[in-house]
Amino acid sequence: MIRSMTAFASGERATEWGTLGCELRAVNHRFLELGLRLPEELRAYEPLLRERIASRVSRGKLDLAMRLRAPESEGGLHLNDAMVEELSKLNIGLSARFPGLRTSLTELLQYPGVLQGRGVDAEAMQREVLALLDAVLDDFLAAREREGGKLAVVIGERAEAIAGIAAEVRTLVPQIRAGQRQKLEARLADLSQPADPGRVEQELVIWLQKLDVDEELDRLDSHLSELRRVLKQKEPVGRRLDFLLQEFNREANTLGSKSVDARTSNAAVELKVLIDQIREQIQNIE
Template sequence: MLKSMTGFGRGEYEDDNFSITVEMKAVNHRYNEVAIRLPRFLNPLEDRIRKTILKTISRGRIDVFINADYTASGNCTLKVDKNLAAAYHNALREVGEAVGAAETGINAAAEILYIARCQDVINVKEGFFDVESVWPKVELALRQAVDNLVAMREAEGGNIYGDFIYRADLIAEKLALIEARSPMVVEEYQNKLSERLNNLLAEHNVTVEPERLLQEVAIFADRTSITEEIVRLKSHIKQFKLILASDQPVGRKLDFLIQEFNREANTIASKANDYTLAQLVVEIKAEIEKIREQVQNIE
């Protein structure tokens, strides 16, 4: 199934001691890139998280945002830096002296609350945290987020698939008109050339051999022949539809194939010595460009 590279997915898990929320946002990218933001205590799981995502998603930039909390008795302790607290206490005394308020009494409770809020006076010390025990919970939320992201990418890919088929059929229709018109261009050239030569030679009472006229027409037909290009473009359209039906990531294949579409269209345009053919080629190239823009969003 065709997949877009853009999408969003969210997954959650919660129990009495642990809760986690995983959000994933994917956008277009030439390669596969995963950026993960997660709490420090889950850092040992970052590589597993990345590998789990890459098993399912093969192309695009994926930003992963993980928020998690855990509570366990005895897992955290508070440590008071007594020397730093004493230094703050002495600094407050010195401030009082500096402003001429050394004799002013300081409310003990207020001072304690103030010093407790000062940076690094009270520090949280984390105890041992068993990441192995929480990995199944993290994986559950992660896979839920990945599945939701993939579902959104597949839904968008389905819309793009319909647009691709529509435009490929339009190109095939216009190519059929070009193929039908091409022989008429040679015939019209022969008639115009014959008419001009006859008018010119009649003025000088001169005749031209029919073989010579046919030779000139044959040279023109060979120079403007677009049969090979039409056959190749038809083949590309058929291959395009086959690739769209693949279950594998096809973005890079389609990107290359669309370049071949353009190559054949440009060659037809350079050989088309006819206004109608030129207009049809312009319309084909317009459809090719629309497909090319959409291909940039395919995984």
């Protein structure tokens, strides 16, 4: 099943160091672009997080945010006495040079290293972080697939409409050819001098061949079959669909350029409208 590039998922996981939280959201993008927001305690795992996401997602602009909330009942913070002692000595020395210098308790506690939390087992924390990310990724990909299913329905409806127009044009082609032949014969009959019948027939055949759209209609049918096949694949197909839509558009343009009848001209316009509607949908497909 195809996947949308737009999705959101979140989750939490209780650990002995506190509650891990994770949010993952994505929007359309031509390639895979990852943006991570991590607390200081988890920054060491950024390469692993990027690698894990890239192994399961191929396209989209993704934003991952993780947090670690310490248990409310646990007094997990304590002063770094050595650091406080060093800062005290510096303060005494600076006070003599800057008598008006004042430092608040809040500013002191915010100084890096003054407050220390409970020691963390790096390997155990890594397992917890990756386990949470995997769970969130599962929900994230499931959301992408649900949205992708809706996109597939819309695209399928447009594809059936294209098939209907192509079938209608096939029924019109013999009528259009016959009508063009009658028009040419009527014009020749109005000439003051009779034309060579053999030459007229030869020119008529050449002219009708230039108006022949059977090949374009056959290719449209082939593209439709490929579109239906691709929509059933599990791997990312967004780029393939994008290229395929270019082929659809090429056939519609050729059909319009060869048209000598208002009905086929209108059909070419309708085809372009439907193709453009499909293109809008596949911009959101991974």
